[in-house]
Amino acid sequence: MDKIRELASKSAVVIFTKSSCCMCHSIKALFYELGASPSIHELDQDSRGNEMAVALRILGCNPCVPAIFIGGQFVGSAKDVISLHVDGSLKEMLINAKAIWL
């Protein structure tokens, strides 16, 4: 969990993924489209990947990837991010975290 928090605080947008996960690919594409430059951490490339996966699930992320953090805060899974984008909140969060500018 510490490693998650640590990594999450390093960038405005942090996404935990797995290299084989195609939904992660979708969410990455969405953030790129919005002009954000998310930091990507692939759990399967990390020696402590399994622990981190468990920690993400404890945070409530199901499935554990993609797990999105904005401004160091856990935002949710793919479904959460898409819902937030549809109601306009996502852009606001990104602006507040200085991940994008209007």
Add this chain to the structure above:
Amino acid sequence: MMADISPSTSTDADTEDKNRYQLQQLGAVASDGSDRPKDQKTLRRLAQNREAARKSRLRKKAYVQQLESSRMKLTQLEQELQRARQQGIFISGSGDQSQSMSGNGALAFDVEYARWLEEQNRRVNELRGAVNSHAGDAELRIIVDGILAHYDDIFRIKGDAAKADVFHILSGMWKTPAERCFLWLGGFRSSELLKLLINQLEPLTEQQLLAINNLQQSSQQAEDALSQGMEALQQSLAETLAGSLGPSGSSGNVANYMGQMAMAMGKLGTLEGFIRQADNLRQQTLQQMHRILTTRQSARALLAITDYFSRLRALSSLWLARPRE
């Protein structure tokens, strides 16, 4: 040479008539009553004709009997289906979804969808009636909320069906042909729906117009993102399967093959997730649209959406019934 085939008790006149009739049947006498004798060839031909006619009559009788029994069977099947429905075999929301779906996922879903559509049409007609009779906002809101909740139902039903048979949902075979033209990840594109609504919804306030445009853009961005993920999935699947190609024969390659197949299976398993996200996007877009619009505008929007899909379905019917060479 003529066999005595008349009963001995008849009168002479009767006997003669009977003889003539029987001779006609044998073809020895022309049916116009003349006594023209026939040669062997003609007699044979006439006999063959009679035989052919007799066989034809028997075939017709058999065919009709078959039709009758098929009709009875059809009635029986319809009754069974009705009974099964009443017993809740296909009813959604009851007990264990996966159990009722797994036996016949695709068929069960088609049945549920048909029923959902029927109910949807009923509700929309109710809405149309209310709008046309200038019902008040309170009444409209009840009907509109009901329709939106009803949309939630189909998304839930689709979700369960996708667990049972993701390829059936993806195929769009449960929709009409013209609708399938526009199929995206197992359903409609919200961004396209909003595009056609924007014109129908005037007058909109500046704020509403901006919000609707933002919504249209957001849903389009989400659609594009999901599409990209699907493409990545396809590519990954193709690479996995291609990776299992190689020189055949060694046991190492069998293990390789199995491993690759297992990986491919895993990738196929993620398809359901994409359908789920696509449906979630549709659901969220509808709800956000409802938040932006007034009750009356939402009512008009729902009517417009329904009309659009009705036309697509009508187009499909026309297409299927078109005259062909």
